[in-house]
Amino acid sequence: MKPHHFSRRTFLRGVGVSMALPWLESINVWGDEPAKNAAAGIDPSSDAPVRLAVLFSGNGFHSQEWWAKGEGKSMELGKVLAPLHDFRDRMLFVKGLYHEEARKGNIHSSQTGNMLSGAPIASGGEIKSGTSFDQMLAQSYGRSTKIPSLVLGCERSNPSVHKNYSMLYSSHISWSSPTTPTPLELYPALAFDRLFKDEASPADKSVLDAVLKDAETLRRSVSTSDQRKLDEYLDSVREVEKRISNAGQRGELQGWRPTLTQPNIERPADGIPQDIAEHMRLMIDILVLGFQTDTTRITTLKLNNDHSALRFPNLPSLQQVGHGIDYMIHHLLSHSDGEDWLKVNQFFLEQTAYLARKLDSIQEGSRTLLDNTMLMHCSSMMAGARHDNDQLPVIVVGGGGGRIQGGRVIDYQGKPDRQLCRLFLSMMDKMDIHPDNFGDARTMLDEV
Incomplete structure (x- = not known):
């Protein structure tokens, strides 16, 4: 096949729209010409960027069921x-790490506002924390992409004050500066628009319709296998567009039971899906598209707030047979270790598994997108019933571009220098960002 020359960042373009391409063997998106790589015996996936995805779920987990033993399969x-x-x-199961500053308030806000920074938290309703490590990465590593970082959420921010601490701390894990929580996108349609449209405008026509002509021109210039890969990618974008347009038209309402079983006015074109499971899956699908197209390499997804008010009518209750788990908000449910609390915990980890499975289904040369990603799931306390954060629940799934060996349990409990920020330094190092220190950490974790 005759080699073709493309720019380092390759886009499909239409009126008001730019849509980044996934990894294609015929096109040099990240590195040297494919033909040149092949002649030199270089695996093209070795030049793929490392991505970071952080998923957060509030209020901790079942106190007896967060553990791992052994290694590998x-x-x-x-x-x-x-x-x-x-x-x-x-997977890396990392045990025993903590934030010293987060132990001082012993309340949800003071334990969450520095989740990704380890910084001191201001009390008295004042807003002051620290720049989170995802935004440290966005300020340098993220400059290579259209969107330095994508910050997503599935529950609205809470602006109130609880026990002398602002609840904005409980609502945000990503901070652009010590006094500025990074704006959180709750609307799948607007998150999707941000990826693909030069200016977000929900009323505009389909992104795909705008770039189809350019896509057809490109299709004639790539290999047969890349044509199939391009078709699969465009189909996945179309599927997300369809699901966004239908979001909120089905499923059960969150929270209290309203007097109407159906809305009595026409549903707005853009909104938050009423089915929390659909909301989370849509956000994950958009996250994957962002990574797959290299539109962004850094994403945080806050599945819910700490001190969360979410309910889960989509999950059948094991304690109240015949009902969903909507008889109690997430925060209050976390104060017990019942069967329903465990079921809700598993629901959150199912979202991480769904994301890992999607990433692992996308090939980038000899690796998958999961091989080139660090996917971290964390919470700001071990168990909600005790608000205990002397060690924090943390797992990392994915290969970090071949720089992380999975299948291990790493235990720092009882050891000195067990700051969680040391893990963040190690993760930044995998993305070739090397600060001298971060938060309360001065050295990386050698084992990661």
Whole structure:
């Protein structure tokens, strides 16, 4: 096949729209010409960028069921982590890390506002924390992409004050500066628009319709296998567009039971899906598209707030047979270790498993997108019933571009220098960002 020359960042373009391409063997998106790589015996996936995805779920987990033992495919998992059974050999279970500053307030806000920074938290309703490590990466590593970082959420921010601490701390894990939580996008349609449209305008026509002509021109210039890959990618974008247009038209309403079983006015074109499971899956699909197209390499997804008010009518209750788990908000449910609390925990980890599975289905040369990603799931306390954060629940799934060996349990409990920020330094190092220190950490974790 005759080699073709493309710019380092390759886009499909239309009126008001730019849509980045996924990895294609015929096109040099990240590095040297494919033909030149092949002649030199270079695996093209070795030049793929490393991505970071941070998923957060508030209020901790079941106190007896967050654990892992052993290694590789024979690793044993507690019931909370059961959804990640297929990814045991790709997972780091990191035990014993903590934030010293987060232990001072002993309340949800003071334990969450520095989740990704380890910085001191201001009390008295004042807003002051620290720049989070995802935004440290966005300020340098993220400059290579259209969107330095994508910050997504599935529950609205809470602006109130609780026990002398602003609840904005509970609502945000990503901070652009010590006094500025990074704006959180709750609307799938607007998150999608931000990826693909030069100016977000929900009323505009389909992104795909705008770039089809350019896509057809490109299709004639790539290999047969890349044509199939391009078709699959465009189909996935179309599917997300369709789901966004239908979001909120089905499923059960969150929270209290309203007097109407159906809205009595026409649903707005853009909104938040009423089915929390659909909301989370849509956000994950958009996250994957952002990574797959290299439109962004850094994404945080806050599945819910700490001190969360979410309910889960989509999950059948094991404690109240015949009902969904909507008889109690997430925060209050976390104060017990009942069967329904465990079921909600597993629901959150199912979202991580769903994301890992999608990333692992996308090939980038000899690797998958999961191989080139660091996917971290964390919470700001171990168990909601005790608000205990002397060690924090943290797992990392994915290969970090071949720089992380999975299938391991790493235990720092009882050891000195067990700052969680040391893990963040190690993760930044995998993305070739090397600050001298971060938060309360001065050195990386050698084992990661």
